[in-house]
Amino acid sequence: MSEILRIRDLAIDFNTSEGIVSAVRGVDLKISEGEVLGLVGESGCGKSVTSLAVMGLLPKPEGVLKSGQIIFENKNLTAFREEEWQKIRGNEISMIFQEPMTALNPVLTIGDQLGEVLQVHKGIRLGSKENIDICVENLIKVGIPRPQQVLNEYPHQFSGGMRQRIMIAMALSCDPKLIIADEPTTALDVTIQAQILDLLRELKETMKTSILFITHDLGVIHEMADRVMVMYAGKIVEEGPTKELFANPSHPYTQGLMHSRPGKVKKGDPLYCIPGMVPSGRQQIIGCAFEPRCQYSFRPCKTICPLLEFNEKGHGYACHLSKEGGIANVGKAVNISN
Amino acid sequence: MLLLTHVLDTIRGFAIMNKSAPLKISKGQSLWAITLTRLFKNKLAIVAFSVIILLILMAIFAPVITSFDPNRINLSNKFQKPDDIHRLGTDDFGRDVLTRLIYGTRASLLVGLASTGISVTIGVTLGALSGYYGGWIDNLVMRLVDIFMCFPFFLMAIVLASILGPSIYTVMIVSGILSWPSLARMVRAEVLALKKREFIEAARALGLNVSSIIISHILPNVFSVIIVYATLGIAGGILGEAGLSYLGLGVKQPQPSWGNMLSAAQNMSSLMFYPWLWIPPGIMIFLTTLSINIFGDALRDALDPKQKK
Structure with a gap:
């Protein structure tokens, strides 16, 4: 399996009014093609900051990349300019957020939000037949009933689980090579959580996408991940194949x-x-x-x-x-x- | 494009309203459709809205409503009392007052719309940029806002109007340029709050560039603030026109406007003996701004998400 993402000695500081906070203190990480890497740790250990750094979305100007390299398919992302990031984000690396209730824009229809990604990265005009067809296809993939109507509806008409499905459909739009799932099930109740995990596992099988799965739920990681990394205070403290690590x-x-x-x-x-x-x-x-x-x-x-x-x-x-x-x-x- | 969809949604909202008397929030309704159904439960708002529509129709179909030429001078017929032919009498040049009043609607509404257009364009652009980017851009824009807010409106308007020369365009520009700062502040505050929201982060994570994030993801969320401001701003523009024209710095004669008709009241004899020269435009200004303000208020209530359906 070829390597898709490698992070070397990543260190991230935040300049706050009360001094410098080191959120990530030297993380090394590797994800191979089609692999699900689980990143576990308690709140504030730097999991999310690491994932934001991979997307180039560190809050600026507070967040500072102190050292390290993020290499995605032999490209060093840390040297990228904003325009270069924009071509990668949502296209080759996409992200599923923690809060499906707030991660969709309340005033735009689902169709507008799904279609926009295609317009930006694939040049398929929003509202064109091709665009709509792909959106419908993606919605079917994530198990949304009556996808045609859904395109004209607004986020407030959906439940949390459905919205998370829509978010996943958005993340899948451009067939990304890597999906970062930042606690995608934390905000959902247990039955929906199981459904979403099933869906993600199914998509992983069919699409061969690598997933960086971030969570603080050991049960979830046990079900999802091929390999697990445990993070504590900005460092990886333990790493191994899921079965081995849990045993x-x-x-x-x-x-x-x-x-x-x-x-x-x-x-x-x-x-x-x-x-x-x-x-x-x-x-x-x-x-x-x-x-x-x-x-x-x-x-x-x-x-x-x-x-x-x-x-x-x-x-x-x-x-x-x-x-x-x-x-x-x-x-x-x-x-x-x- | 987005504006267009909003307009379409609004029309859809109308359609839903008209179909069934007991209103039901059905599936697929946008914020705007919901707002409209709420708005039209407010009786006062319907009255105000009808007045506004009536005025717009009056402005558009002025030549159909009246057969007189608003600028035709007939000195032998001046200061006629209202009668069957000249329903609101004639002025000091023998022109029909009703005709001028009707044509004056055009000037007033145009000024109101154009000045609001100018101030919304400047205010939204600067407000959004300063809110989104922060840092020195924000500092620069906000200091500019502070400076503009220090100017006393009429003094500034008079100075500008005397530099540019009195004309209808001057009035538009002056009241447009002087009224954007408050909108810029409001938009900035909204954008500041919105840019921290997760869906904007998600939009960035989807690889959208800054301009499309601002235009298609942030601004639609600020739309309710803008639309309320714009409605009230039109009233402000109309008042500004009236004030400036009254001082002889606004719409120039012979083009009729409510403001310059009102300036007949500057003259003692008109004030005392020919009330039909200045009462009707006064009433028109009063009625128009009142309707717009009521409608704007109702719109604000309807757009308030905390309010129950």
Whole structure:
């Protein structure tokens, strides 16, 4: 499988009135053709900022790309000018947003919004027969009934799930090579969530598009992703094939996340939670970012930042304990005693 | 293109209204169709709207309504009291007052529309640019707005009119140029709020360029503000015309306008002995601006999303 997107050492700062906030602190990432990469992490860990950087949509002038490269099909996007970005966005890389209720323009018909993408990137005039035909076809693809009428209707006439389908249809309009799905199911209720995930999986099979799937829901990622990356405080702390990672969560943070899921707790018992707070991006972090919350922390953790080290299965995690070899065992022991 | 679709939607709104008496918000209605159905539940708005339509028809069909020539001077027939032939009498040159009043509608409405057109064009463009781009563009435009807002309207109008020379075009330009700043501010505020909305982010993520984001995604959302302003602005334009023409700086004689007909009241003898010279244009100005203001207010209420159907 050929590589479609590679991010090297991406670091993004935000200049705020209270000083510089480091949102992303050196992320390396790779997506192959037809692969679904899941990016998990809690709020504020830099998942969305990473995805915005790939789209060239970092809020300006606050958001600053401090270092790193984003290479999409051998083109270095970080060197792109705005006009070049515009040709890529929605065409080769497209995005599905978190909030379907607000991501559609309330005063334009669905047809106008769907057709506009085609007009911009493919030069198929809005309102022409060809344009309408493609729009209808895309709406059928995402499972919208009576697509002809839908084109003349407004977003407020649809439910959240339907709007998310429409958003997906928009993202698919130009057969993109990469779709960034930024928590596409977070705002939906569980049944609709399942439908949308089914749809995305089906589209992935039929269209062979790569997907960067961002979420904080481990269940969702388990269903969707081929490979998972766990992000904490702007860094990747663990990475591996989905099955492998879920079977052997190795980083203390990932273990904590897995353990916090409500499924394993007996009725009446309090839910587990990782003690402490996510470090604020304003603090200078020298050692391991998770150190203050980590039950295994020892001497080097405070001063030396651990690097991702992979095993032969392609599963890697960034923790000093990996050298000691015993973390998984230690982790399991602790879990049982809990 | 977008404006056209809005107009079409509006017409569709009319059609839906007329078909069935108990109004039902049916499927596929745009904001404008809903607005119209709401608007026409307001009786006062219907009256005001009818008056406006009547005035427009009067302006268009002036030669059909009256057989007199508004500019034909007949000195032997001056200061005639209203009678069967000259229903509102004649003026100091023996011209038919009713005829001039009807033709005057043209001047007033033209000035109202053109000045609003100018101020909307400038105000929306500058407001949208300054709101969307922010930074130094915003600073520049907003300081310009501040400067324009410091000018006392009539003083400025008088100066400009005396530089450009009195004519109907001067009036249009003067009231257009002096009234855009408040609209620019309103549009800027709306755009500032809108550009942070997710659907604008989504539009950017679809690879649209700035001009199409502003024109086809942001401005339709600001449309309600613009349309309310424009309606009220027409009334302002008409008043401005009346004021300037009254001072002799507006529409030039012999072309009739309500303002320059009203200037007959500057003359003591007209004021006391020939009230038919100045009462009718006064009433017309009053009626027109009142109707437009009522209609504009109703429009604002109807466009208010917080209001229930």
